[in-house]
Amino acid sequence: MDHLPSSDALPGIRGLTSVSSKPLLTRDFDVHPTATYEGLRAAHGPVAPVDLLGVPCWLVLGYAEVLEVLRNDARVWSKRLADWRAYTQGTVPADWPPLPAFRAGGVAFTEGREHSELRAAWSAALRPFQDRSQDPARRLEAELRRHADELIALLGERGTTGRADLADEYARPLMLMAINRLAGFGEADEDVLLDIRRLLDGGPQAAEASGRLMDLCGRTCAARRSAPGEDFPSYLIAAWPDCTDEQAAAMTHLLGKLGDLTVTLVCATVVEVLSEEAAGALAGGMVRETVNRAAMVHPPYANLTFRFALADTVLGGTVIAAGDPVMLSVAAAHADPSFAGAHDPASVFSSRAHLAWGAGAHQCPGGALATTLATIAVERLQERMAWLEPALPPDRLPWRSSVFVRGLRSLPVRYGLREPSPAPPSRPSAEPSEVVEPASQGTLRRLVRVLRRTGR
Ligand code: HEM
Known part of the structure; x- marks a missing residue:
């Protein structure tokens, strides 16, 4: 220069x-x-x-x-x-419109010493989830696999073959569950999950949803100071004890936004999987490589x-x-x-020279986590689907461009499940005929229903 x-x-x-x-x-x-x-x-x-x-x-x-x-x-x-x-x-x-995001500040809008400190805190808080040899990472991945299977089981309730929108019926609810888990919001509550979605949509309900989520993040962070858990706020506070609850809440809040990019990456990877070009990679079981390729061909950010x-x-x-x-x-x-x-x-x-994760001092510190989440989402589909094909030709897929993000509004597919979907696991009950589904399955069922109704 x-x-x-x-x-x-x-x-x-x-x-x-x-x-x-x-x-x-x-x-x-x-x-x-x-x-x-x-x-x-x-x-x-x-x-x-x-x-x-x-x-x-x-x-x-x-x-x-x-x-x-x-x-x-x-x-x-x-x-x-x-x-x-x-x-x-x-x-x-x-x-x-983009001004509030710029004004929110935080790691992406700072430089120098302030940036190094914030970035060190982010990296430390992400490490237990991103380093796949650590127990929190293993547990997060296991939970994600379980939720993926629960969502596929919901599809199976409609029959072993059918049509689905893999954005609203799979990728989006799955990543909302992952964010909920990372942010330490506790038992998944569809009202919270829908608030995260309202925030990501940036529509008329975004500001109110953002306010409620900031409150929730603030309360979660305050609670984690005395009783740490296995979540981002707890690791963040451990790495940076001087951070205020407001600072911790603002960082936790960002997780929701980053989840949207990961949904976009899952959908882009499925599109790659469905394209003939990726067939070789999948035959070799190289889903992780396909995720990387999708990030290059359709960079979410x-x-x-x-x-x-x-x-x-x-x-x-x-x-x-x-x-x-x-x-x-x-x-x-x-x-x-x-x-x-x-x-x-x-x-x-x-x-690997692509720039989907950025480069230099501001390079994405969560790229490995996003790649793992997307890989698991696509691997579970591969495992459980006997066949999967796009319901629309590639040039008619509904891509949406916002100022910064480009992703699919919906991802219509036709599918055949590999085997009759197992019934949701049941708990022993006083009433032999009563099948009690796990709480997460009920939440996912309601969430998918609302997402399908509201659409994008
Ligand atoms: C597919 C998903 C994702 C994509 C494509 C992505 C991409 C990016 C890119 C390109 C940047 C650099 C921005 C710039 O230089 O202006 C960035 C920054 C950042 N990303 Fe990601 N990201 C994703 C997911 C995540 C996740 C899951 C996390 C954390 C949980 C995360 C945390 C961050 C943070 C904190 C920054 C700001 C870093 C800094 O300014 O030092 N990202 N991301």
Whole structure:
């Protein structure tokens, strides 16, 4: 990266507001984001000015340029909101939709010492679940397998063959259970699970749901101080005893959002599994490799939250003024011919050089956990399904693009179960005819019903 003297010395640098830009989030983008990226790449090269919901920013499309900013070797990029010139000058609209997420702060929006401390706490709190040799990780994985089987058993109640939406009837409830477990919310309660979902949807009920969840996180964190459990808040407090209940709650709250990315990854992996290209990988039982490939082909975190230039700089031949925001597009970087062209699409061995988990100081610390969760979800399907096929052609699958995330709204499939689904395990009961299903199965049943009714 070339550094320039300050903009006082280079009056030619006028910042983004002087550059005309077109809205990024159009209907075309929603349907064919890759075509939008290619249009921008053809018109501007690896860095293009765009308008994001009324706010101008630079969209970084080139693989080399995205990696350069992520690595940040020259320390010219910051994720701190205070380094955004338009924000400090008060020209960002107060109701700009992504602003609350940026303002929430936390590990993803800090730099320097504050960032290192928060990140160390995250890593320590995730380790017992992420290190697969540890008991909490083993127990979490066993629970996830059980819930996966419970959800497949629910499908089996409709018959051994049928149609299902694997997003709302499998991936989403499964990951809601995983988040519930990680966050230490106790016995799964569908009201809480639905609040997590409302938060992730970002719709009109999101703010209220977020408030209720923050309260719950706060109460859970306060309780864990005196009685630690096997959950993220307990490990977080152990690693960082000085953190306030509010800080711990804010971090726990983020788990819900990250769960949405994992749902997206499960669905993307199933799409890969159903594609002929992945057949070789699956024949070899390489589901983990297919998860990695899905993350590359359909990166769930498609566009990353802003970084701000700390000094006037040149990126991919474009002059960027100090204080200007850049949005790194992982999806566009993966489609960059310099990356995509070097990769044989028929290969089942996907490149580990992909950027779906980011890179550098802010690289995802939960990538291994998300990969394990997605692998288990897909392995259970494989184990229990005699056959599985898409109910829609690939070009009609309902992808949804939000500002940052791209995932499937629903994943309609036809399936045949390998064997008649076992009845839910029963408990001995005074009434011989009465079958008592485990609490989680009842919660999942109600949850799936509500998710199917409300849809996306
Ligand atoms: C499929 C699922 C996931 C994907 C695709 C994903 C992707 C990413 C990416 C690309 C970043 C870097 C953002 C940036 O540089 O601006 C990131 C950051 C982060 N991820 Fe993930 N993530 C996933 C799941 C998770 C999970 C399950 C956790 C934890 C339980 C997690 C925790 C975090 C945290 C704390 C950060 C911020 C790190 C920092 O700023 O230092 N992620 N994630």
